[in-house]
């Protein structure tokens with residue numbers, strides 16, 4: 001009997017419960033993914049459509065939806081008949097008829113629409129290649145939560161497969177900083193789980209569930225699936241970790257308010273050197289040369305409502321994991 005082999009990435013919405021991406025599990029940039037709804041009511045399907053459209057706003061991936069079997073195959077096949085689980089990232093068996101995603105939570109009468117939207121955004125994040133935030137190489141809260149995830153995963157899978165232990169270990173260990181692309185660790189990422197503080201070292205309060213894409217989720221999507229004008233070199237392979245492919249950066253302000261960006265180290269452009277810049281809505285900055293594979297910056301809207309920083313300190317971006325000789329960093333905020 002065919003087992004549910006991919007049911008290892010689950011949306012844990014029970015009381016216990018950016019972004020990091022596996023680059024070679026991405027779909028080809030610019031893809032339109034065909035989504036075949038195998039069952040479900042129009043209301044459930046609408047939640048998925050809305051979440052997919054949200055991701056599409058921030059990266060170069062789009063979705064096409066159908067309730068009939070598509071002649072040319074399907075990239076996602078969604079059923080609402082079993083507990084939530086998603087096949088991770090890109091795959092090639094587009095002519096199969098079996099589900100690649102289950103979303104039974106969307107049939108629940110006990111969850112709010114906002115929470116169902118969260119679940120759809122989270123599962124679609126896995127489809128795009130985004131990992132759980134608790135596997136981030138810089139996850140700051142110790143290993144208790146990973147061990148707990150390992151235990152609950154084994155309990156779920158032990159009746160279904162014989163190698164539950166190794167499967168669960170493979171999806172619940174910290175990700176290697178050299179084989180994943182990671183953006184700054186983000187408490188607010190849609191890829192994080194709500195988590196009780198008792199599982200978190202050096203943290204006194206719970207991780208609350210995030211209901212929307214965070215600013216860093218949006219930036220990670222934009223960098224992982226760049227629109228054409230971002231000038232990235234397209235490749236599915238990782239760059240040599242010793243070489244700095246991305247040697248210049250620029251910013252674009254996609255927040256509706258003016259933003260001030262401050263750099264920890266002086267950057268240089270063709271015309272000047274600077275430690276800060278001011279950008280109005282949709283304004284692009286000059287291109288600045290990087291002298292190291294790291295970029296430290298913080299940014300703040302002029303009304304003080306949005307900031308991009310790490311507890312008041314500078315955000316640290318390791319640009320060496322990015323591709324292309326130029327990276328444009330969009331400054332999104334929650335209402336972008």
Ligand SMILES: [Zn+2]
Nearest residue numbers: 009010011132
């Ligand atoms: Zn998940």
